Amino acid sequence: xxxxxxDLVNWASGPTVLFTIxxxxxxxxxxxxxxWSKTSAKVFFVVLAVFYTASMWDPDFFLIVAKPxxxxxxxxxxxxxxxxxxxxxxxxxxDRRSAGEQEVLEKQESEKVWVWPDLVYTEMLAMxxxxxxxxxxxxxxxxxxxQPANPADSPNPSKAPWYFLGLxxxxxxxxxxxxxxxxxxxxxxxxxxxxYIDTNPKGNGYFTFKERKAEIVIFLFGFLILWCLLVVSxxxxxxxxxxxxxxxxxxxxxxxxPLLNVxxxxxxxxxxxxxxxxxxxxxxxxxxxxLGILMVGAYLFVLPVVMSWPRDRFPTGLKWLxxxxxxxxxxxxxxxxxxxxxxxxxxxxxxxxxxxxFNLKYIVAFPEIFFNI
Amino acid sequence: MLNRILAPLSAxxxxxxxxxxxxxxxxxxxxxxxxxxxxxxxSNVFLHLHPVKSRKAGIKLRYTWCMGGITFFLxxxxxxxxxxxxxxxxxxxxxxxxxxxxLQEHVPLGIMRELHRWGAHAMVITVxxxxxxxxxxxxxxxxxxxxxxxxxxxLVLTLLLSFxxxxxxxxxxxxxAIAVGSNMARATPLLGTxxxxxxxLTLGDISLINAGNDARFALLGARSVGQPTLLxxxxxxxxxxxxxxxxxxxxxxxxxxxxxxISGPM
Ligand code: HEM
Numbered sequence: 001x002x003x004x005x006x007d008l009v010n011w012a013s014g015p016t017v018l019f020t021i022x023x024x025x026x027x028x029x030x031x032x033x034x035x036w037s038k039t040s041a042k043v044f045f046v047v048l049a050v051f052y053t054a055s056m057w058d059p060d061f062f063l064i065v066a067k068p069x070x071x072x073x074x075x076x077x078x079x080x081x082x083x084x085x086x087x088x089x090x091x092x093x094x095d096r097r098s099a100g101e102q103e104v105l106e107k108q109e110s111e112k113v114w115v116w117p118d119l120v121y122t123e124m125l126a127m128x129x130x131x132x133x134x135x136x137x138x139x140x141x142x143x144x145x146x147q148p149a150n151p152a153d154s155p156n157p158s159k160a161p162w163y164f165l166g167l168x169x170x171x172x173x174x175x176x177x178x179x180x181x182x183x184x185x186x187x188x189x190x191x192x193x194x195x196y197i198d199t200n201p202k203g204n205g206y207f208t209f210k211e212r213k214a215e216i217v218i219f220l221f222g223f224l225i226l227w228c229l230l231v232v233s234x235x236x237x238x239x240x241x242x243x244x245x246x247x248x249x250x251x252x253x254x255x256x257x258p259l260l261n262v263x264x265x266x267x268x269x270x271x272x273x274x275x276x277x278x279x280x281x282x283x284x285x286x287x288x289x290x291l292g293i294l295m296v297g298a299y300l301f302v303l304p305v306v307m308s309w310p311r312d313r314f315p316t317g318l319k320w321l322x323x324x325x326x327x328x329x330x331x332x333x334x335x336x337x338x339x340x341x342x343x344x345x346x347x348x349x350x351x352x353x354x355x356x357x358f359n360l361k362y363i364v365a366f367p368e369i370f371f372n373i
Numbered sequence: 374m375l376n377r378i379l380a381p382l383s384a385x386x387x388x389x390x391x392x393x394x395x396x397x398x399x400x401x402x403x404x405x406x407x408x409x410x411x412x413x414x415x416s417n418v419f420l421h422l423h424p425v426k427s428r429k430a431g432i433k434l435r436y437t438w439c440m441g442g443i444t445f446f447l448x449x450x451x452x453x454x455x456x457x458x459x460x461x462x463x464x465x466x467x468x469x470x471x472x473x474x475x476l477q478e479h480v481p482l483g484i485m486r487e488l489h490r491w492g493a494h495a496m497v498i499t500v501x502x503x504x505x506x507x508x509x510x511x512x513x514x515x516x517x518x519x520x521x522x523x524x525x526x527x528l529v530l531t532l533l534l535s536f537x538x539x540x541x542x543x544x545x546x547x548x549x550a551i552a553v554g555s556n557m558a559r560a561t562p563l564l565g566t567x568x569x570x571x572x573x574l575t576l577g578d579i580s581l582i583n584a585g586n587d588a589r590f591a592l593l594g595a596r597s598v599g600q601p602t603l604l605x606x607x608x609x610x611x612x613x614x615x616x617x618x619x620x621x622x623x624x625x626x627x628x629x630x631x632x633x634x635i636s637g638p639m
Contacts, residue, residue, distance in 0.1 A: 033529060068405055069494075076498055078499075079498060080502070081503050083438065085416070087510075088509075091509065106430040106637050109433070112426040113412045113426065115425060118432055119427060120423070122432070122434060123439065127446050134492055135484075139493070143471060143477075144535060145474065145544050145546075147544060149545060150545060158550070158552065158553045161536060161554070163497050164554055176556065176567070177562055177567075181560055203511040203514075204509075204512070205510060205511060206637070277387065292615060311636065317606065370572075371569035371570065
């Protein structure tokens with residue numbers, strides 16, 4: 001019985017299943033907003049806590065989770081869940097208020113109060129509590145120190161610090177120039193651009209979900225799934241050679257996973273036309289990659305234009321693609337910057353599913369100049 | 374009975390707060406009247422970061438989660454404990470590791486390293502949560518767009534501070550984490566040896582970008598993680614990045630005030 005449960009959890013933690021479940025779960029929670037209630041939060045936290053505590057008896061789980069430097073990840077899991085729930089919960093309560101012709105809570109409490117004592121005491125209390133937490137944590141748990149540095153002996157797995165493991169996880173799907181350089185830059189630029197792209201005047205200064213659905217769904221998908229989930233799975237579920245291991249699995253260094261990855265060019269030339277890949281020189285390389293180049297170009301440069309068309313230009317079934325109202329509301333510049341950033345963000349899940357479905361390695365591959373997408 | 378203990382205590386307290394020393398430090402009386410509540414906020418350099426009065430909803434824990442404040446407090450804790458660590462730590466390949474061992478084994482009440490390390494982990498988490506709260510309350514919307522941008526830079530600085538500090542113990546965990554992290558720089562377009570298009574930067578037959586001058590070399594100060602890297606990261610970690618962060622925090626807090634205080638519905 002227990003073994004069956006463990007097998008099930010190991011299976012469900014696999015990259016494909018976990019990512020899909022988490023994404024669908026999040027989308028469902030946005031659709032059925034009653035789940036952000038106090039009762040479901042309590043149930044959820046009890047289940048999570050019981051699962052966590054009970055799992056400590058499994059030696060493989062314990063080994064990974066109790067590593068001193070992995071403690072923050074447990075913190076991330078519980079804190080991020082809690083505060084996401086808290087923000088959504090308050091937002092939905094405010095939405096109910098405004099639906100019932102009431103003012104949002106933050107508006108009701110608009111009167112001015114003295115900062116001493118109302119705020120200063122809260123801050124002092126926060127400092128005292130935090131100091132105690134830090135002291136206890138520091139007394140109970142020694143900071144890790146491994147063997148002295150030895151440049152000749154690289155550990156397996158070699159992992160970046162935990163907060164960068166989302167980026168390291170991206171390396172599975174993209175080359176370092178994208179995962180390590182371009183995407184981090186885009187994350188920073190994209191975050192900074194948010195206030196200038198988002199022209200929705202509503203929801204400024206109070207929690208709400210209804211008035212800012214699109215913004216919140218996109219941001220939380222990025223933050224919770226593409227960032228936090230990848231950090232957590234990168235820490236707990238990636239073992240030697242960056243292979244996937246379930247939470248109850250032993251990190252076997254010798255496990256080999258076959259890599260059968262193929263490029264778009266292989267699909268087109270070899271599988272479809274039954275010919276060898278074109279070789280020799282620059283133009284042959286362009287010939288070889290034309291389909292991939294077309295795909296990337298269409299995704300980045302044609303799709304945003306198409307998405308700006310009004311709904312009636314789309315065939316039935318594709319009407320959801322139309323972002324015409326955003327184009328109208330935001331104006332051309334904001335719209336194109338915003339949609340481009342959004343499409344770049346979505347390229348990660350898209351590439352993930354292409355990999356899982358077709359073993360696709362590169363859409364465009366110019367290994368000669370390290371330009372692979 | 375209780376009175377017999379408390380009475381002299383409160384007399385002593387009164388004596389102390391009426392003394393010339395006390396009144397020279399705290400210019401105002403006890404913050405029990407509204408006038409003194411205003412004075413206490415204005416005459417204290419630390420408290421005057423705050424306004425005297427504030428909208429009730431904005432200072433509720435429910436709204437800010439105090440996350441920005443907690444992040445700032447952790448930054449102060451890290452500055453203080455980091456200073457103490459600097460008394461013992463020498464950033465050389467020869468001594469670094471031994472100094473860390475010493476810190477843990479020979480320094481009395483030696484939990485400074487623990488406080489510093491766990492505090493740093495905590496700060497990374499609280500800065501994420503602060504960003505989450507600011508986003509979820511729409512507080513980046515006008516007039517606070519610029520302060521959100523400052524915040525993003527602070528987020529990056531927090532991660533870089535953590536990253537540079539990770540190398541300093543000079544153990545296996547440290548150098549390999551930094552090696553993995555900095556390997557990415559090799560792939561910088563145009564500027565890394567294995568980056569797209571870098572090979573096209575040539576002067577006649579000589580290629581301009583090589584392992585001795587590319588982006589990764591600039592980060593590490595060497596072709597692989599070594600003594601120059603340790604020194605570089607040490608200087609950035611103890612001087613450069615904290616200064617930049619402190620400077621931007623000053624701007625950040627100033628702008629919170631100037632943008633109209635903690636956000637609230639119009
Ligand atoms: C070292 C990092 C940071 C520190 C010490 C810090 C500190 C603070 C503090 C003390 C406040 C006052 C209100 C509160 O506590 O929530 C605040 C507000 C604010 N922070 Fe930060 N912050 C940091 C990083 C960030 C980041 C990463 C962002 C966003 C990307 C950000 C954006 C803002 C904005 C827009 C406000 C105004 C919020 C409002 O008026 O409701 N900050 N910050």
